[in-house]
Amino acid sequence: MELSQLKIFKAVADQGSIIRASELLHCVPSNITNRIKLLERELGAPLFIRKGRGLIISPSGRLFLGYVNRILSLCEESQRALDPASAPSGKLKIGAIESAAIGRLPKLLSKFHQLYPSVQMQFSTGNWTQLSNEVLSHDLDGAIIAVKPEHPDIESVEIYMEELVLIASPDMGWIHEPHDLNGIDIFMWPEGCPYRKKLVNWLQRHEVSSPITSIASYGTILGCVSSGAGVSLVPKGVCEQFSRGGSLSEYVFEDLLPVKNYFVFNKNVEFHHAKDKFAELLQAEFKDLRCGF
Template sequence: MELSQLAMFKAVVDQGSIVRASELLHCVPSNITNRIKILENELGVSLFIRKGRGLVVSPSGRLFLSYANKILSLCQESQRALDPAAAPSGDLRIGAIESSATGRLPKLLSKYHCLYPSVQMQFSTGEWSQLLKDVVDYKLDGAIVAVGVEHADIESAEIYKEELVLIASPIAGTIREPQDLRGFDIFMWPEGCPYRKTLVNWLDHHKVSSSIISIASYGTILGCVSSGAGVSLVPRGVFEQFRLIGGICGQVFSDLLPVQNYFIWNRHVEFHRAKDKFAELLKEEFKDI
């Protein structure tokens, strides 16, 4: 078994076809086909289910992929460890919850690229539970979440506290206290979102009952709120972005406490200069929040 075979196998899985994998790896498709067949013969299992010209990862292939990811990640780590003084380079896979990606990270990502142009950033968004799983499975090098994570494979660092702002259209009238929300529809991300949980606890504390409508898009939430259809509770960073568009106003409540955001990474990856520099920049850029 060779590392190049593992890289080809992973590329086929990630790209969904041998042709696209060959373009990514700059080799002919037949080379990948032959190397994967040799790998399957060595393992004694089929890694793919062949349907016509297409490929579907087999159950054995899914199991083997988790090991291939770990082996390739450890290989990259060993290369980085041999040259600890070198400038960060190579791939950096970062994930974030949508609120952080929308409200906090655009300028930071641009600055990181300017500081470390040799790093190839791959950025994605998702729910915190999926981001956690991807970090544990070595699919992400790090992620920003708004939940304190206790997991045997995870290290974390506090990066900033996100103040929460109630947003509404000016036509909705004045909202100065929780009781003013009675009768309003409240648009929030689906259950599992830590900001939604904070809202629910706050409403329960003040004995206020309101209809919460799940929408997994800040853009759609903004459209609903600005039209006067209801209100929403959003992080300060998102509110600052929305306010530039117009059509909304914000209200802060002293007993709605800020929500801590964290940067998480896999504790078993000890050397990753690109990730470490990203974590340092996070702390520096958000030290006053």
């Protein structure tokens, strides 16, 4: 069964005449008749009922026409999807670390949907190792992470620099310097988190000893800090989302340098129109956060 046969069948079904179908397709009637007979032989069912010089589509033909319309429609859709000049469409599977999902992406995801409503976005969160592996296995089309992967099949593009903010309850008093944290409980994401690694190195450099409790949820971390149980180091984007109304004190230290965040994707995927447009929007929307450092 060939695509050209399906187009011929549809033309005859729509026109109700081999002569009119031949004029539409610019080919001789005998060729159309032979192609229809071959198709009927292959399917093992009559597609048309011959009545005088005309044709009436058979019950089998009406059933087959429904499938043909869907097949031809999908072929046209695939051509549009691969046309660089066309609007992106189809599924786009994006992942992100939670800090990016909470602090930076909500407005961008909304804007992307408004710009490209034909794209079906599937969004998930995870740690950077998990997300990188899912990009490698093609379970994700792209991901936002805070570590640059070294795998040869992963391409990475820097999208923004994330400032780091130390947060504490106002009831804890003012934190003037790193040594003020000695002995204070610190709530951070589990080991492997690049923000936690940055904090640990900073504490060691200043010879500060403080217990770190692992919590894999920014909501829970912020709740613990707000209650006065301890402090945390969070990305500025997360802080901006939660620290409204004076419930948290914020501290910025010059030697706690920003962390680069990247958009990563599998370099073996040569063309993905929706993913490419998403990457372009990321770079455009976060230009100020990338160029300011």
